[in-house]
Amino acid sequence: MEIDEIDLKILxxxxxxxxxxYRKVAKNVNVAEGTVYNRIEKLKExxxxxxxxxxxxxxxxxxxxIAIIGVSAEGGFLPDxxxxxxxxxxxxxxxxxTGEYDAIVVVKFKERKEMNKFVKDILSMERVERTNxxxxxxxxxESHKIDLSSL
Numbered sequence: 001m002e003i004d005e006i007d008l009k010i011l012x013x014x015x016x017x018x019x020x021x022y023r024k025v026a027k028n029v030n031v032a033e034g035t036v037y038n039r040i041e042k043l044k045e046x047x048x049x050x051x052x053x054x055x056x057x058x059x060x061x062x063x064x065x066i067a068i069i070g071v072s073a074e075g076g077f078l079p080d081x082x083x084x085x086x087x088x089x090x091x092x093x094x095x096x097x098t099g100e101y102d103a104i105v106v107v108k109f110k111e112r113k114e115m116n117k118f119v120k121d122i123l124s125m126e127r128v129e130r131t132n133x134x135x136x137x138x139x140x141x142e143s144h145k146i147d148l149s150s151l
Contacts (some may be wrong), residue, residue, distance in 0.1 A: 001046040006031060008148050010039050011048075015145045018052040059139070063090075063108040066136035068142055069122065070101030077127040078102050083121065090114070101132065 003011075009029040013020055019071045022040075026033040043049045073081045078096065082103050088092045093106040105122075119133055 001042070001048065003151070005050070006035070006045060007039055008151055012038060012044070012050070012148050014040075014052075015148070024118065053145075058108050062110045065109040065112065065115055067105075067107045067109065067119075067135065068134045069105040069107065069119065070130070070132040070134075071103040071105060072100075072129045073102050074127040074129060081125060081128060084125065087095075088118070088121075090118065108140065 006029060010025060013025045013028055022033050022036045026036045029036065040049065071081070071085070082094050082096060085091060085103070085105055088107075090107050090109055091105060092108060093104075095104045096102070097104050107115070107118060109118070115133075119131060122128060122131055
């Protein structure tokens with residue numbers, strides 16, 4: 001799908017507030033409300049927009065432990081392992097990476113006991129060779145938003 005300037009402006013508006021009305025987005029982008037509706041539907045159909053979710057501060061809900069886990073696995077089995085890990089509760093991200101590890105997993109927990117069980121569950125998975133768990137000391141930035149204005 002080709003993304004034009006209007007699509008980018010609509011995406012920028014939605015990044016600021018995904019609950020913004022089509023009317024308000026149309027006014028800010030300077031196009032008709034129907035155009036905004038059609039563009040958003042097309043962006044959804046093409047997988048550019050995957051959904052609309054609230055930006056939740058999980059630490060306010062008690063999820064104060066953030067673990068970044070490097071996972072090494074036997075070759076050829078990584079996609080299955082990543083898929084299983086991705087389905088586990090508390091997992092916010094799974095990245096297939098280059099470098100020292102095969103995958104990086106980001107997980108949030110309320111208690112160390114939960115994290116301990118999670119890491120041991122990963123290690124007990126067939127074909128997982130090793131893990132390395134790092135704990136985030138402070139969250140400096142955490143966002144799925146990027147600046148689209150330079151595109």
